[in-house]
Amino acid sequence: MNDTTTTDIRAEILKPLRERRSDRHFTQRPLEPHVVASLVEAFRWGPSSNNRQPWRLILVRGAEASAKFVDALSDSNKKWAHVAPLKIVLLGHPEEQPDRDGQNRWLLDCGLALENMLVQGYSMGLTIHAMAGWNEQKVLANFSVPAPFRVAALVGAGYRGRIEDLPEEVAEKDRKPRTRKAPGEIAFTDTFGNAYGG
Numbered sequence: 001m002n003d004t005t006t007t008d009i010r011a012e013i014l015k016p017l018r019e020r021r022s023d024r025h026f027t028q029r030p031l032e033p034h035v036v037a038s039l040v041e042a043f044r045w046g047p048s049s050n051n052r053q054p055w056r057l058i059l060v061r062g063a064e065a066s067a068k069f070v071d072a073l074s075d076s077n078k079k080w081a082h083v084a085p086l087k088i089v090l091l092g093h094p095e096e097q098p099d100r101d102g103q104n105r106w107l108l109d110c111g112l113a114l115e116n117m118l119v120q121g122y123s124m125g126l127t128i129h130a131m132a133g134w135n136e137q138k139v140l141a142n143f144s145v146p147a148p149f150r151v152a153a154l155v156g157a158g159y160r161g162r163i164e165d166l167p168e169e170v171a172e173k174d175r176k177p178r179t180r181k182a183p184g185e186i187a188f189t190d191t192f193g194n195a196y197g198g
């Protein structure tokens with residue numbers, strides 16, 4: 001592989017990585033089966049420690065299951081996530097990927113696979129949005145999830161809607177420019193605190 005090819009490959013993945021965004025506006029148009037399959041495919045190829053894949057997904061598409069999903073959301077997420085035609089519960093299994101040094105390593109694996117799915121969804125023209133605002137006991141009970149599974153995240157996905165159709169307080173959030181810390185704030189060279197300067 002020559003240098004040009006390497007640069008091209010990097011550019012191909014960096015663009016969606018940079019542009020992916022957590023919007024809150026969806027249309028109710030159902031997602032086609034092949035689109036849902038692509039989300040699952042991107043997710044399941046996520047990396048995990050020792051390839052343990054300590055994750056499960058519940059794809060919520062029916063009206064009754066959808067109501068159970070919304071019931072478990074925080075009040076602020078209830079204002080927009082109910083519209084998403086595909087709702088996803090991401091579960092992790094703490095015994096399939098045991099804790100180390102008091103750290104929940106199953107959660108790290110779930111997060112990596114989740115990002116795969118978010119980037120794939122964005123690249124297919126979806127609004128796809130991860131949520132941490134929910135009541136775990138409600139999610140577990142509403143979806144009859146057996147122990148010892150834990151909830152890692154909830155996700156809403158659908159084709160992009162219109163910001164104007166959102167309640168104004170929610171629309172404001174989607175209009176905000178996306179920001180990130182500068183590379184020198186989060187990356188160091190050789191020792192902690194020695195800002196990476198490119």
Ligand SMILES: Cc1cc2nc3c(=O)[nH]c(=O)nc-3n(C[C@H](O)[C@H](O)[C@H](O)COP(=O)(O)O)c2cc1C
Nearest residue numbers: 020021022023074077129130131132133134153178
């Ligand atoms: C694990 C996780 C949980 C999140 N929880 C919520 C949430 O409950 N409600 C919400 O509106 N956004 C939530 N977000 C979206 C973040 O606010 C968003 O990713 C962040 O502001 C960066 O914006 P961007 O994704 O558009 O780059 C969550 C994101 C992640 C990764």
